[in-house]
Amino acid sequence: EKWSIASANLVLTVNIACKRIFSSRSCPSEKIGIVMNSPDEDVFPLESQPLRARTNQTANKRFVIMYHGSIVERNGLDLAIDALALVRKRVPAAELRIYGRKTPFLKQVMEEVLSRGLDESVRYLGGKRLEELVQEIADCDVGIIPNHQNAFTEINTPTRIFEYLARGKPVIAPRTSGIQDYFDQESLIFFESGNARDLARKIEFVCSHSDETMEVAKRGQQVYLAHTWSQERETLVSLVSQLLTDEPA
Numbered sequence: 001e002k003w004s005i006a007s008a009n010l011v012l013t014v015n016i017a018c019k020r021i022f023s024s025r026s027c028p029s030e031k032i033g034i035v036m037n038s039p040d041e042d043v044f045p046l047e048s049q050p051l052r053a054r055t056n057q058t059a060n061k062r063f064v065i066m067y068h069g070s071i072v073e074r075n076g077l078d079l080a081i082d083a084l085a086l087v088r089k090r091v092p093a094a095e096l097r098i099y100g101r102k103t104p105f106l107k108q109v110m111e112e113v114l115s116r117g118l119d120e121s122v123r124y125l126g127g128k129r130l131e132e133l134v135q136e137i138a139d140c141d142v143g144i145i146p147n148h149q150n151a152f153t154e155i156n157t158p159t160r161i162f163e164y165l166a167r168g169k170p171v172i173a174p175r176t177s178g179i180q181d182y183f184d185q186e187s188l189i190f191f192e193s194g195n196a197r198d199l200a201r202k203i204e205f206v207c208s209h210s211d212e213t214m215e216v217a218k219r220g221q222q223v224y225l226a227h228t229w230s231q232e233r234e235t236l237v238s239l240v241s242q243l244l245t246d247e248p249a
Helices: 002-007 016-025 077-087 104-115 130-138 151-155 159-166 196-208 210-225 229-245
Strands: 011-013 032-034 063-068 094-099 122-124 142-144 171-174 189-191
Touching: 011 016, 016 032, 016 151, 032 229, 063 077, 063 130, 077 094, 077 104, 077 196, 094 130, 104 122, 130 159, 142 159, 142 196, 159 171, 159 210, 171 196, 189 196, 196 210
Parallel strands: 011 032, 063 094, 063 142, 094 122, 142 171, 171 189
Antiparallel strands: none
């Protein structure tokens, strides 16, 4: 890392947390630019209409929790299952929909779902193209980022947060530095990283406090609007342009 950075004229990384790490051990912060992995607005257009309220659930009116992305252990799908089991005691109509390519970890999780009698409340719907995910997000009530706590998830800023917010949906995410560098408790719903019981509490909060949740999601959209891909693209072009036009020392 130090050798590569020393040899480069410009270093690009994906968020503030990574910049903080690299600048603390390898180079001055002025050498590092940030270009975030933001959703393409042509695929995920901004939905600014009020969120759909879904309180007073019935058996025929599902409360849909959505997970999409890589189905690997660090991303915490097993934690989501633990939380769902708790949520269904208070919200019997809660349903978890899972999107992503099949992996050995998915098989392990779905076996656990069956053994716990949650198979009617958990739906695995396979991998989807980004264009298809837009509609799936529209059909959910809340998106979750149920990450386990580890060195990677502590500094990661998942693009999925922006994808949900772009479509006007509330997001529950872990309270980690990579996320808190951009969001506060007024713009995102946080749970204690790795804590299924706290994740369950926050899911129940979203279900029973639709008006408050709507306001949080709206404020979250303002964070997203500061980091749309069109703006991140301009940042990249500007950084490279400046690099090419700088006079040699």
